[in-house]
Amino acid sequence: MTFDERVFYRNRRVLITGGLGFIGSNLARRLVDLGAEVLVVDSLIPDYGGNLFNIDGVEDRLTVNISDVRDESSMNYLVRGQDVIFNLAGQVSHVDSMKDPYTDLEINCRSQLSLLEACRKNSPRVKIVFAGTRQVYGHPDSLPVTEDHLVRPVDVNGINKVAGEYYHLVYNNAFGIRTCSLRLTNVYGPRQLVKHNRQGFIGWFIRLAVEDREIELFGDGSQVRDFVFVDDAAEAFLKAGASEECDGGVYNIGGTEPLSLRDLVQKLLGVAKAGRVRYVEWPPEKKRIDIGDFYADSSKFTRTVGWRPTVSLDEGLTRAVTFYREHLEHYVGDA
């Protein structure tokens, strides 16, 4: 079943955790245009992706509340009266999670419980859409990966993210808080963190191309991935938030066309008409948490809400490169 989320969100009260971050801010901008009353919550922890420039131009059409999802009192207050919560706050660095597993636990597990407990007590009729990750599958047994694939995370971040997802499902089933989870594959596009390379490679690669620098690929760059342009990802959240059919479910959000990192970089260098590539040996701390080839089967979500990715990689990379060429100063800096 499909529906028109343009109508659904008009005058709806929507809270976005991690709303100054990459996907959160793109979603916030979209919701503002749809006439929603948007409350953006973000902790602005350095290095995590929140960036006030991400809401440049729409700051007067939404409300920003700087606070941490781990802060139970704030969350108890902020969730009240919300119709939909897009729950995107998180620590997303896999490498960091292996160096400091406790912080990852606090943010990706404890804060999810805080949010869910806040809703159970203060906003039991809200709908929550959780930002999950394809990382929970680990090394795939077969491709494309469906939601029936075993969960087998390869790092602490993947474990805590799946625990956070499971909490949402349990609160749906046991307490009637309506929730679902979108397991996102590699998302890219404007407003992504590109200050450092610990939050995934694609934003970093785009920055290097824009700066006419060298991109390092590990091994022979033959690992296959799929990529979702951020507008497609935002659309997936909108559809999930407006759909009752999704409640209690997990859904893969995959990209348009799987390809090797080698081919991705060639495409990016062609679009940017800048940058170059170099092949280097795998660093051991990355190799041991790498998952080999991965691309997702999103047909369950397509069947449920009619979503499918629409922005081709050529178009998406062009839009991303154009954005960072114009605004790079707001995305580099002290990191």
Added chain:
Amino acid sequence: MTFDERVFYRNRRVLITGGLGFIGSNLARRLVDLGAEVLVVDSLIPDYGGNLFNIDGVEDRLTVNISDVRDESSMNYLVRGQDVIFNLAGQVSHVDSMKDPYTDLEINCRSQLSLLEACRKNSPRVKIVFAGTRQVYGHPDSLPVTEDHLVRPVDVNGINKVAGEYYHLVYNNAFGIRTCSLRLTNVYGPRQLVKHNRQGFIGWFIRLAVEDREIELFGDGSQVRDFVFVDDAAEAFLKAGASEECDGGVYNIGGTEPLSLRDLVQKLLGVAKAGRVRYVEWPPEKKRIDIGDFYADSSKFTRTVGWRPTVSLDEGLTRAVTFYREHLEHYVGDA
């Protein structure tokens, strides 16, 4: 491949977290007899299962250290020089986890990270056997349940237990700390907590029979379960701790013969020659986290180390009833 753990454990240094608890203490007693140097760590948190009477008669042949696995400093010290760690400390009440999810998170997630980090820094060559649970599977799709079944926990405890298990596997794969997890089905026998009924039903039922009281079964008592006598469970830990083939794996530890709770209680009442049964409606807070029928396929563990359950339900129940008749005063009390 099978082997003789009687030789393996002689003079080995073994640490048991939760070692004053039900399975931990039975395992400790066994290890003392095998000539191991046993260090038992337990927090003795009221209501959690730790009980000094559990080591009655062997207290001079092992070392007891009262501390909490959440205490990083203690763990950093205690793991040093150990050959094998049996990691059984945990909060095991499903109902409690739905009322106080944070405490469950602290004990079942954070403390597992503490132990693993302590080993990574101070005892990297140790072998760890983690006490997992069949609860991680949730409502089974098919029976018997193998390790290829999706993980789909139905309550916060199940989520945190599986996160704790995943941490062990990630530390095995990423950091070379050798670990494995045993997903235990319903374990029963001497030294189980029977003060209250929030840690599973079977110990509670045995207590009620011994006290000639009424056992309440929910619905028609037709749910099927399998049961492992604690000596068989202890044997599974011994084999896993001594086997390199297990490293990095998860294994179901199932019982001898699945049967309905109705039939289980009939058998128990026959063995005890006391007690009676009454059928009552499902309490909603239990119904919503019930998992229907469940029994495990343990053939993967049988193939790997040659373990299989050997104590029949008739014999196990007889031994349990005899034990509690003799020692009940040490297992009831202030709860």
